[in-house]
Amino acid sequence: MKRNLAFTGVGLIILALADLCVPAIASAQAVNYTAIIRVEGDGGTSLGYVQTDPNYWTPLLTPNSASAMIVSFRLPNGQTGTQIDLATDPRSGFAYFGPVMGRDSTSSDIAPGSFNYLYLGHTNQTVPNSPPQSVGNYFQASTGLDKQSESAVWTINIPALTLVPQWVNSDQTTPGTVVFVQSNHVYAGGDPDAFRSRFPAPVTRVTLHLEILTEVPEVSVSLTATPSVLWPANHKMTLVTLTPTTTGFSGTPTCAITTVGSSDPASPEGDWQVTGNLTVLLRAERLAKGGLKDGRVYTIAVQCTAGTSSASKTTTVLVPHDKGK
Numbered sequence: 664m665k666r667n668l669a670f671t672g673v674g675l676i677i678l679a680l681a682d683l684c685v686p687a688i689a690s691a692q693a694v695n696y697t698a699i700i701r702v703e704g705d706g707g708t709s710l711g712y713v714q715t716d717p718n719y720w721t722p723l724l725t726p727n728s729a730s731a732m733i734v735s736f737r738l739p740n741g742q743t744g745t746q747i748d749l750a751t752d753p754r755s756g757f758a759y760f761g762p763v764m765g766r767d768s769t770s771s772d773i774a775p776g777s778f779n780y781l782y783l784g785h786t787n788q789t790v791p792n793s794p795p796q797s798v799g800n801y802f803q804a805s806t807g808l809d810k811q812s813e814s815a816v817w818t819i820n821i822p823a824l825t826l827v828p829q830w831v832n833s834d835q836t837t838p839g840t841v842v843f844v845q846s847n848h849v850y851a852g853g854d855p856d857a858f859r860s861r862f863p864a865p866v867t868r869v870t871l872h873l874e875i876l877t878e879v880p881e882v883s884v885s886l887t888a889t890p891s892v893l894w895p896a897n898h899k900m901t902l903v904t905l906t907p908t909t910t911g912f913s914g915t916p917t918c919a920i921t922t923v924g925s926s927d928p929a930s931p932e933g934d935w936q937v938t939g940n941l942t943v944l945l946r947a948e949r950l951a952k953g954g955l956k957d958g959r960v961y962t963i964a965v966q967c968t969a970g971t972s973s974a975s976k977t978t979t980v981l982v983p984h985d986k987g988k
Contacts, residue, residue: 692911693881694741698873699731700826702842702849710869713783713849715754720763720802721782722849733876734760738819741880745829746791747817757785757801761814762830762840762851764795766802767861771795771811772832773840773853778861780852781830781840784812791815794833816840819873826871843868882911884918884967884976893947893982896958900936900944903980907941909967916969926960935961949982958984 700713702724711724712731725731734749749760762781764771771794773779786800795811797803803810818827828851830840843855844867852858859866885908893901907918919940927934927950934946949959959982966975 691740691742693737693739695735695737695879695881696821696873697733697735697876699728699733699876701728701872701874702844702869703872704844704867704869710844710867713871715785716848719848720766720784720805722784724844724847724849728874732760736817736819737881738821742822743818743820745818746815747819748788748815749817751785754785754801755804757787757799757804759786759788759814760784761786761789761812761816762828763800763802763812764810765850765852766806766808766810768810770833772834772838773830773851774832774838775854776857777853778857780850780858783828783842783849783851786812786814789814792831792835794831794835821873821875824873824875826873828871841868842871879972880911880913882909882916882967882969882972882974884909884965884974886963886965886976886978888963888978888980891978891980893945893980894986896947896949896982898946898948901947902938903943903945903963905941905943905963905965905978907965907967907976909974911974912967912969912972914969916967916972918965918967920963921966921975922962922964924962926962927954941965945980945982947982949984954984956984958982 702710704710711726712728713722714725714730715732716723732751734751736747736749738744750758751760763784765780768779784801787798789796789798797809797811800812816828828840829837831837838853840851841855842851845864855866855868887906889904909916920937923935925934936944945961961980962977964975964977
Protein backbone atom coordinates (compact mmCIF):
# COMPACT_ATOMS: atom_id res chain seq x y z
CA MET A 664 0.00 0.00 0.00
CA LYS A 665 1.39 3.47 -0.93
CA ARG A 666 1.78 6.05 1.83
CA ASN A 667 1.87 9.82 1.67
CA LEU A 668 5.55 10.53 2.37
CA ALA A 669 5.17 14.21 3.17
CA PHE A 670 6.76 13.74 6.60
CA THR A 671 9.77 15.45 8.04
CA GLY A 672 12.54 14.02 10.22
CA VAL A 673 10.79 12.81 13.37
CA GLY A 674 7.62 11.80 11.53
CA LEU A 675 9.54 9.51 9.21
CA ILE A 676 11.35 7.92 12.15
CA ILE A 677 8.07 7.24 13.98
CA LEU A 678 6.54 5.72 10.86
CA ALA A 679 9.55 3.47 10.35
CA LEU A 680 9.50 2.30 13.96
CA ALA A 681 5.78 1.57 13.73
CA ASP A 682 6.40 -0.64 10.71
CA LEU A 683 9.16 -2.51 12.52
CA CYS A 684 7.68 -2.86 16.01
CA VAL A 685 4.11 -4.11 15.56
CA PRO A 686 4.09 -7.40 17.53
CA ALA A 687 2.22 -10.50 16.48
CA ILE A 688 -0.77 -11.05 18.75
CA ALA A 689 -1.11 -14.67 19.83
CA SER A 690 -4.51 -15.99 20.77
CA ALA A 691 -4.74 -16.94 24.46
CA GLN A 692 -5.74 -20.46 25.35
CA ALA A 693 -8.75 -21.46 27.40
CA VAL A 694 -8.25 -21.73 31.16
CA ASN A 695 -10.37 -23.40 33.84
CA TYR A 696 -10.44 -21.55 37.17
CA THR A 697 -11.62 -22.13 40.70
CA ALA A 698 -12.02 -19.13 42.99
CA ILE A 699 -13.72 -17.65 46.03
CA ILE A 700 -15.62 -14.36 45.99
CA ARG A 701 -14.55 -11.43 48.16
CA VAL A 702 -16.99 -8.57 48.81
CA GLU A 703 -15.68 -5.02 48.97
CA GLY A 704 -17.32 -1.82 50.16
CA ASP A 705 -16.38 1.79 49.55
CA GLY A 706 -12.67 2.42 49.06
CA GLY A 707 -11.94 -1.24 48.52
CA THR A 708 -12.59 -2.21 52.14
CA SER A 709 -13.03 -5.97 52.42
CA LEU A 710 -16.34 -6.90 54.04
CA GLY A 711 -15.83 -10.66 53.87
CA TYR A 712 -16.40 -13.59 51.56
CA VAL A 713 -19.50 -15.06 49.98
CA GLN A 714 -20.68 -18.13 51.87
CA THR A 715 -23.80 -20.22 51.37
CA ASP A 716 -26.29 -19.60 54.17
CA PRO A 717 -27.76 -22.98 55.20
CA ASN A 718 -30.90 -21.22 56.47
CA TYR A 719 -31.58 -18.71 53.71
CA TRP A 720 -31.66 -18.36 49.92
CA THR A 721 -29.07 -15.65 49.36
CA PRO A 722 -25.48 -15.91 50.63
CA LEU A 723 -24.11 -14.33 53.76
CA LEU A 724 -20.74 -12.76 54.44
CA THR A 725 -18.04 -14.60 56.34
CA PRO A 726 -14.65 -13.23 57.44
CA ASN A 727 -13.16 -16.70 57.02
CA SER A 728 -11.91 -17.42 53.49
CA ALA A 729 -11.68 -21.12 54.34
CA SER A 730 -15.48 -21.33 54.62
CA ALA A 731 -16.18 -19.30 51.47
CA MET A 732 -18.16 -20.82 48.62
CA ILE A 733 -15.93 -22.09 45.82
CA VAL A 734 -16.96 -21.37 42.24
CA SER A 735 -15.48 -22.66 39.01
CA PHE A 736 -15.60 -21.22 35.52
CA ARG A 737 -13.98 -21.38 32.11
CA LEU A 738 -12.68 -18.44 30.11
CA PRO A 739 -12.14 -19.24 26.42
CA ASN A 740 -9.26 -16.75 26.18
CA GLY A 741 -8.06 -17.24 29.73
CA GLN A 742 -8.36 -13.55 30.65
CA THR A 743 -11.83 -12.04 30.31
CA GLY A 744 -15.36 -13.10 29.47
CA THR A 745 -18.99 -12.04 29.50
CA GLN A 746 -22.12 -14.12 30.07
CA ILE A 747 -20.05 -16.66 31.99
CA ASP A 748 -21.51 -19.44 34.14
CA LEU A 749 -20.25 -19.96 37.69
CA ALA A 750 -20.50 -23.59 38.74
CA THR A 751 -20.41 -24.53 42.41
CA ASP A 752 -21.16 -27.41 44.74
CA PRO A 753 -24.77 -28.37 44.06
CA ARG A 754 -27.44 -27.38 46.53
CA SER A 755 -30.37 -29.77 46.25
CA GLY A 756 -29.10 -30.55 42.77
CA PHE A 757 -28.75 -26.93 41.56
CA ALA A 758 -25.12 -26.50 40.53
CA TYR A 759 -24.85 -22.93 39.18
CA PHE A 760 -24.54 -19.66 41.11
CA GLY A 761 -26.66 -16.86 39.70
CA PRO A 762 -29.42 -14.35 40.36
CA VAL A 763 -32.89 -15.56 41.36
CA MET A 764 -36.01 -13.38 41.50
CA GLY A 765 -36.67 -12.28 45.08
CA ARG A 766 -39.66 -13.61 47.00
CA ASP A 767 -41.39 -10.24 47.34
CA SER A 768 -40.48 -8.83 43.93
CA THR A 769 -43.54 -7.86 41.90
CA SER A 770 -41.95 -9.06 38.64
CA SER A 771 -38.69 -10.43 37.35
CA ASP A 772 -37.63 -6.99 36.08
CA ILE A 773 -35.28 -4.69 37.97
CA ALA A 774 -34.85 -0.96 37.32
CA PRO A 775 -34.13 2.38 38.98
CA GLY A 776 -37.06 3.31 41.22
CA SER A 777 -38.11 -0.31 41.70
CA PHE A 778 -37.52 -2.26 44.91
CA ASN A 779 -37.51 -5.55 42.97
CA TYR A 780 -34.49 -7.54 44.01
CA LEU A 781 -32.53 -10.70 43.30
CA TYR A 782 -31.09 -13.41 45.49
CA LEU A 783 -27.70 -14.76 44.48
CA GLY A 784 -28.58 -18.41 44.70
CA HIS A 785 -28.23 -21.88 43.29
CA THR A 786 -29.95 -22.47 39.98
CA ASN A 787 -29.98 -24.66 36.93
CA GLN A 788 -28.13 -23.41 33.86
CA THR A 789 -29.64 -20.88 31.47
CA VAL A 790 -28.62 -19.81 27.98
CA PRO A 791 -26.45 -16.67 27.80
CA ASN A 792 -28.38 -13.43 27.17
CA SER A 793 -31.71 -15.11 27.88
CA PRO A 794 -34.47 -13.37 29.87
CA PRO A 795 -35.46 -14.86 33.26
CA GLN A 796 -36.16 -18.56 32.97
CA SER A 797 -38.22 -21.08 34.95
CA VAL A 798 -35.45 -23.69 34.83
CA GLY A 799 -35.56 -24.54 38.53
CA ASN A 800 -33.57 -23.14 41.43
CA TYR A 801 -33.07 -23.77 45.13
CA PHE A 802 -35.48 -21.04 46.20
CA GLN A 803 -38.22 -22.40 43.95
CA ALA A 804 -37.63 -25.97 45.13
CA SER A 805 -37.68 -24.89 48.79
CA THR A 806 -40.78 -22.69 48.67
CA GLY A 807 -42.83 -23.95 45.75
CA LEU A 808 -42.92 -20.39 44.38
CA ASP A 809 -42.18 -20.04 40.66
CA LYS A 810 -39.37 -17.50 40.81
CA GLN A 811 -37.27 -17.29 37.68
CA SER A 812 -33.50 -17.24 37.49
CA GLU A 813 -30.47 -16.80 35.25
CA SER A 814 -27.00 -18.32 35.40
CA ALA A 815 -24.85 -17.01 32.51
CA VAL A 816 -24.78 -13.42 33.81
CA TRP A 817 -21.21 -12.91 34.96
CA THR A 818 -18.57 -10.63 33.47
CA ILE A 819 -15.11 -11.69 34.62
CA ASN A 820 -11.82 -9.85 34.29
CA ILE A 821 -8.89 -11.91 35.53
CA PRO A 822 -6.24 -9.14 35.44
CA ALA A 823 -8.51 -6.94 37.57
CA LEU A 824 -10.03 -9.90 39.49
CA THR A 825 -13.51 -8.40 39.14
CA LEU A 826 -16.84 -10.21 39.00
CA VAL A 827 -19.88 -8.27 37.78
CA PRO A 828 -23.44 -9.58 37.25
CA GLN A 829 -25.69 -8.46 34.39
CA TRP A 830 -29.35 -9.42 34.80
CA VAL A 831 -31.50 -9.52 31.66
CA ASN A 832 -35.07 -8.27 32.06
CA SER A 833 -38.09 -9.99 30.56
CA ASP A 834 -37.97 -7.66 27.54
CA GLN A 835 -34.27 -8.56 27.11
CA THR A 836 -33.05 -5.13 28.17
CA THR A 837 -29.97 -5.10 30.39
CA PRO A 838 -30.54 -2.86 33.42
CA GLY A 839 -27.79 -1.67 35.71
CA THR A 840 -27.35 -4.57 38.14
CA VAL A 841 -26.13 -3.38 41.55
CA VAL A 842 -24.83 -5.74 44.23
CA PHE A 843 -25.55 -4.72 47.81
CA VAL A 844 -25.48 -6.07 51.36
CA GLN A 845 -28.26 -5.88 53.92
CA SER A 846 -28.18 -7.65 57.30
CA ASN A 847 -24.95 -9.41 56.30
CA HIS A 848 -26.58 -10.98 53.24
CA VAL A 849 -25.74 -10.33 49.59
CA TYR A 850 -28.41 -9.27 47.09
CA ALA A 851 -28.60 -7.61 43.69
CA GLY A 852 -31.13 -5.27 42.13
CA GLY A 853 -31.68 -2.15 40.11
CA ASP A 854 -32.05 0.33 42.99
CA PRO A 855 -30.65 -0.39 46.48
CA ASP A 856 -32.24 2.81 47.86
CA ALA A 857 -35.71 1.71 46.71
CA PHE A 858 -35.02 -1.71 48.27
CA ARG A 859 -34.07 -0.05 51.56
CA SER A 860 -37.28 2.03 51.49
CA ARG A 861 -39.33 -1.14 51.07
CA PHE A 862 -37.28 -3.20 53.56
CA PRO A 863 -35.93 -0.69 56.13
CA ALA A 864 -32.43 -1.62 57.25
CA PRO A 865 -29.00 -0.26 56.33
CA VAL A 866 -27.87 -1.12 52.79
CA THR A 867 -24.28 -1.06 51.55
CA ARG A 868 -23.42 -1.05 47.85
CA VAL A 869 -20.58 -3.46 47.19
CA THR A 870 -18.45 -4.93 44.44
CA LEU A 871 -17.43 -8.55 43.97
CA HIS A 872 -13.85 -9.66 43.49
CA LEU A 873 -12.24 -13.00 42.82
CA GLU A 874 -9.46 -14.70 44.71
CA ILE A 875 -8.14 -17.38 42.38
CA LEU A 876 -7.47 -20.78 43.91
CA THR A 877 -6.46 -22.74 40.81
CA GLU A 878 -5.99 -22.01 37.12
CA VAL A 879 -5.55 -24.92 34.76
CA PRO A 880 -4.95 -24.26 31.05
CA GLU A 881 -7.04 -26.48 28.82
CA VAL A 882 -5.06 -28.98 26.80
CA SER A 883 -6.09 -30.32 23.43
CA VAL A 884 -4.86 -32.59 20.66
CA SER A 885 -5.51 -32.61 16.93
CA LEU A 886 -4.55 -35.71 15.00
CA THR A 887 -3.80 -36.72 11.42
CA ALA A 888 -3.04 -40.11 9.91
CA THR A 889 -0.66 -40.66 6.98
CA PRO A 890 -1.89 -42.21 4.80
CA SER A 891 -5.55 -41.66 5.66
CA VAL A 892 -6.78 -43.81 2.76
CA LEU A 893 -5.53 -47.33 1.97
CA TRP A 894 -5.80 -48.43 -1.65
CA PRO A 895 -5.72 -50.84 -3.34
CA ALA A 896 -7.54 -53.19 -1.01
CA ASN A 897 -4.93 -55.88 -1.55
CA HIS A 898 -5.09 -57.53 1.89
CA LYS A 899 -1.56 -56.29 2.69
CA MET A 900 -0.50 -54.56 5.89
CA THR A 901 0.31 -50.86 5.41
CA LEU A 902 2.25 -48.66 7.82
CA VAL A 903 0.24 -45.66 9.05
CA THR A 904 1.87 -42.84 11.00
CA LEU A 905 -0.08 -40.68 13.44
CA THR A 906 0.90 -37.03 13.86
CA PRO A 907 -0.53 -35.26 16.92
CA THR A 908 -0.49 -31.48 17.35
CA THR A 909 -0.90 -30.38 20.96
CA THR A 910 -1.80 -27.10 22.65
CA GLY A 911 -1.88 -25.98 26.27
CA PHE A 912 0.52 -28.51 27.74
CA SER A 913 3.25 -27.46 30.12
CA GLY A 914 6.33 -29.07 28.65
CA THR A 915 6.48 -31.57 25.83
CA PRO A 916 3.78 -34.24 26.13
CA THR A 917 4.26 -37.94 25.47
CA CYS A 918 1.78 -39.26 22.92
CA ALA A 919 0.87 -42.86 22.16
CA ILE A 920 -1.81 -44.92 20.48
CA THR A 921 -4.32 -46.24 23.00
CA THR A 922 -6.92 -48.05 20.88
CA VAL A 923 -7.47 -49.23 17.32
CA GLY A 924 -10.82 -50.41 16.01
CA SER A 925 -12.49 -51.35 12.75
CA SER A 926 -16.00 -51.01 11.36
CA ASP A 927 -15.66 -54.56 9.97
CA PRO A 928 -15.31 -57.75 12.00
CA ALA A 929 -11.65 -58.64 12.51
CA SER A 930 -10.19 -61.25 10.21
CA PRO A 931 -8.60 -64.37 11.77
CA GLU A 932 -5.05 -63.21 10.98
CA GLY A 933 -5.59 -59.79 12.58
CA ASP A 934 -6.11 -56.46 10.83
CA TRP A 935 -3.85 -54.15 12.80
CA GLN A 936 -0.63 -54.17 14.77
CA VAL A 937 0.69 -51.25 16.80
CA THR A 938 4.40 -50.99 16.02
CA GLY A 939 5.35 -47.86 17.96
CA ASN A 940 3.91 -45.00 19.98
CA LEU A 941 2.54 -43.39 16.85
CA THR A 942 2.74 -46.07 14.17
CA VAL A 943 0.38 -48.89 13.32
CA LEU A 944 0.11 -51.48 10.57
CA LEU A 945 -3.39 -51.66 9.07
CA ARG A 946 -4.67 -54.25 6.64
CA ALA A 947 -5.82 -52.79 3.32
CA GLU A 948 -9.00 -54.82 3.22
CA ARG A 949 -12.76 -54.33 3.37
CA LEU A 950 -15.78 -56.55 3.15
CA ALA A 951 -17.09 -57.15 -0.34
CA LYS A 952 -20.59 -57.46 1.13
CA GLY A 953 -22.14 -56.55 4.43
CA GLY A 954 -19.72 -53.76 5.43
CA LEU A 955 -20.23 -50.01 5.42
CA LYS A 956 -21.34 -48.56 2.12
CA ASP A 957 -18.16 -46.52 1.75
CA GLY A 958 -15.82 -49.30 2.85
CA ARG A 959 -13.90 -50.17 6.01
CA VAL A 960 -13.15 -47.45 8.56
CA TYR A 961 -10.33 -47.85 11.07
CA THR A 962 -10.59 -45.64 14.15
CA ILE A 963 -7.38 -44.87 16.02
CA ALA A 964 -7.15 -43.05 19.37
CA VAL A 965 -4.05 -41.28 20.65
CA GLN A 966 -3.54 -39.95 24.16
CA CYS A 967 -1.03 -37.21 25.02
CA THR A 968 0.16 -36.66 28.59
CA ALA A 969 2.45 -34.18 30.34
CA GLY A 970 2.50 -34.16 34.13
CA THR A 971 -1.10 -34.27 35.34
CA SER A 972 -2.51 -32.96 32.04
CA SER A 973 -3.90 -35.38 29.50
CA ALA A 974 -5.98 -35.20 26.33
CA SER A 975 -7.09 -37.72 23.72
CA LYS A 976 -8.12 -37.55 20.09
CA THR A 977 -9.28 -40.01 17.45
CA THR A 978 -8.83 -40.10 13.71
CA THR A 979 -9.86 -42.48 10.97
CA VAL A 980 -8.30 -44.33 8.07
CA LEU A 981 -10.53 -45.47 5.21
CA VAL A 982 -10.27 -48.51 2.99
CA PRO A 983 -12.70 -47.51 0.22
CA HIS A 984 -15.30 -49.92 -1.08
CA ASP A 985 -14.04 -49.33 -4.60
CA LYS A 986 -11.77 -46.98 -6.55
CA GLY A 987 -14.51 -44.46 -6.98
CA LYS A 988 -14.54 -43.66 -3.27
